[in-house]
Amino acid sequence: MNTLTRRQREFLQREQLFLDTARQILRSDGAAAFTMDRIAAQTEYAKGTVYKHFSCKEDILCALCHESLVQLEKRFRHALTLEGNHREKMMTLGTAYLLFTHHFPEEFDILIAVRTNNVRQKASPDRLQQMLEADQRVHDVMQSLIGAAIAAGDLQLQADISLDEACFGLWAMAFGLLALAPVHDKMEQHDQMASPPLPPIQQIMLHQMNLLLDGYRWHPLSTEYDYQASLNRILNHMDMFQ
Amino acid sequence: MNTLTRRQREFLQREQLFLDTARQILRSDGAAAFTMDRIAAQTEYAKGTVYKHFSCKEDILCALCHESLVQLEKRFRHALTLEGNHREKMMTLGTAYLLFTHHFPEEFDILIAVRTNNVRQKASPDRLQQMLEADQRVHDVMQSLIGAAIAAGDLQLQADISLDEACFGLWAMAFGLLALAPVHDKMEQHDQMASPPLPPIQQIMLHQMNLLLDGYRWHPLSTEYDYQASLNRILNHMDMFQ
DNA sequence: GCAAAATGTGACGAATCGTCACATAATGAC
């Protein structure tokens, strides 16, 4: 038996409806079309009702971001089930992140926008906290993998680097690559039409992660193992998320 | 003799006044106070006049971003004059970036916001192009350093990694670290009050760059040289920018 | 069946964007 009353359940359901609608608007018509009125109109509720759930627009953004992070966590957890060594699993995490941002560029835009003070100041503390916790859970998946690699002897962190810091560094690298990739692509296109096309972001990510992980001395090193060859297996493994 | 007429000069001067004012508003009162009306009022021009210069709000953002990138380029060029090996110079670039973002967090917020499609779609193509070019010039500084390191034999890129890609990877790492650092700090604070304080972002950046550059096999490696000891020298060198 | 509490509404004021018809000033031809 459910511990919630019908009304409470309805409330939660409605909240979900608002979020689903908001996300759909964002995906199909972009950030410009993302207005409170539009959400209200499309769900056939009044705007006041939307505000019963969310303190402001940025609050919805944070809620969406929270959901995205949950999605990402799901993908990350699946990524860890890949058959392979720990470093391949780490690469799978990177790939999962990459696929996610490419499939839902608008969502990734939110993940970026949420980094600015402006958004964070407006959103409600509760929602912000929830988001941080989801963020933490994503990190936890990475941490568990790094921990496993250490336990298995594939990796040995330098004394002055904590597990958390290692995790943060890898995360930041992936985020930076994905956030800057679109612009980088554009610059390349403008610069030189005739030159060979830049290796796609996927290739870049493989390279850069290999370099960073080699820096960590995470075995087997890229000189000892053909990670390029793992790529198809990894992509196959993540295929179920389209 | 100036090739511009008085009016053209006045026009440019006024444009600069608008930009300076916009930046000042942003720094002192934050993004929320950043409105076209406010800029017009504070410069004692009419709003229409502002729109004679900028197609929209996002256009100003891009112009500010452009200026910030020019600033950054200046600091980067100074960073290269450090006495030391090439890798220390690269670390100085990272430090310059870090100091810049810490001194002007609002400006960095712009640099982040400008990554989202929403902003890029609204800004005028001209302004966007200008910004990309400034971005490119910053990259060029990095590239020249990497090139010098290669020429000096400190670094040898793998065959499948272009100079441009290497540059992009380093840039992305730094950007990611700096963009995510504030949130990371907050998460740490929430999680565990009693634990030792996280190494500040400066320390993290040193570590992560060391790891990545070790991955590149950029000599001298962090195991062969005490880069921790270089830090003060680097900070001193960049002191002139406060 | 009714009072109190919870929920839902949409008109409203405020803020801001970007435009435009008109005002004012500068320029240059004569």
Next chain:
DNA sequence: GTCATTATGTGACGATTCGTCACATTTTGC
């Protein structure tokens, strides 16, 4: 110097969107 033409400057305006609130409706508990 005058005047037509061009360039520049203005701020009222319509449109959009945010977030609020007094009131309407529904549900709940008794």
